[in-house]
Amino acid sequence: GPVNSITFVDNGRRFASTSDDKTMRFWDFGIPVVIKYIADPTMHSMPAVTLSPNNRWLACQSLDNRIMVYSARDKFQLNKKKEFKGHLVSGYACKPSFSPDGRYLTSGDSEGKVFFWDWKTGKNLKRFNKAHNSVIIDTVWLPHETSKLLTASWDGTIKLWD
Numbered sequence: 061g062p063v064n065s066i067t068f069v070d071n072g073r074r075f076a077s078t079s080d081d082k083t084m085r086f087w088d089f090g091i092p093v094v095i096k097y098i099a100d101p102t103m104h105s106m107p108a109v110t111l112s113p114n115n116r117w118l119a120c121q122s123l124d125n126r127i128m129v130y131s132a133r134d135k136f137q138l139n140k141k142k143e144f145k146g147h148l149v150s151g152y153a154c155k156p157s158f159s160p161d162g163r164y165l166t167s168g169d170s171e172g173k174v175f176f177w178d179w180k181t182g183k184n185l186k187r188f189n190k191a192h193n194s195v196i197i198d199t200v201w202l203p204h205e206t207s208k209l210l211t212a213s214w215d216g217t218i219k220l221w222d
Contacts, residue, residue, distance in 0.1 A: 064107040064153065067118060069132040076118060076136070078106040084120070086136045096136045107153035113162045117142075125149055127156050127167060127177075144177045146184050157199045160206045168196020174211055174221075192217065 061081030068075045069086075074095070077085050082103045086096035106120040111132060117139070118130045129142035147154075147169035156167040164185070165177045172192040176185045192213035202208040209221045 061105075064105065065109045067109045067111055069111060069115065069118070071115070076109060076130075076132070078109055078120065080105050080107075084130070084136075098130075098136070098138075108155035110156050110158060112158050113160055119144075119156045119158065119165055121149055121154055121156050121167065123150050127165065142182060144175075144182055144184075146187075147173065147175045152195050152197065154196060155198045157201055157209075159201045160203050166199040166201070166209060168192070168199055168211060168213070170195050172196060172213065172215070174199060174209075188221070191219065191221075 061079040063077050063079045065078045066075055073089055075087050082105050084098040085094045088095050104122045104124040106122050108121040110119050116132055118132045120128045122128050125148055127144035129139040131137050144165055147167055148171055149169050152170050154168045156165055158165055163179055165179055167175050172194055174188040174191045178185050191211055192215050194213050194215035196211050196213050198212040200210045211219050
């Protein structure tokens with residue numbers, strides 16, 4: 061199926077790709093061969109993926125309204141203890157984002173909401189119910205002012221949150 065995302069891991073030596081055929085593949089950059097293939101009948105397409113600040117985890121926005129977490133090192137396995145839900149993203153590639161310190165995970169959704177989860181517990185800490193008038197396709201934490209977040213929406217705006 062069409063490739064949805066490419067995310068470098070392992071200091072750029074490898075990368076993960078996700079596609080519409082509901083699979084995830086891990087590649088060695090120097091060898092054009094899949095080193096790990098993940099496909100499960102219960103998987104949904106994961107059109108948006110982000111790497112954690114400590115380079116250990118991949119947060120994958122699944123089209124079944126969950127963020128799934130995979131290890132970004134050697135085994136590339138699903139972390140069944142980490143799952144983030146509560147937002148509606150079916151049909152949209154709403155990219156999740158880690159805070160620079162890795163303590164929080166954010167995502168927009170199809171209804172213009174922004175969700176904040178605690179990384180350790182998976183608990184939803186906060187939600188901005190009407191952050192935008194349309195789909196929030198991306199959330200990005202500012203690297204040097206770590207209490208601030210940018211959101212980008214299909215309503216044509218980018219907003220800065222403090």
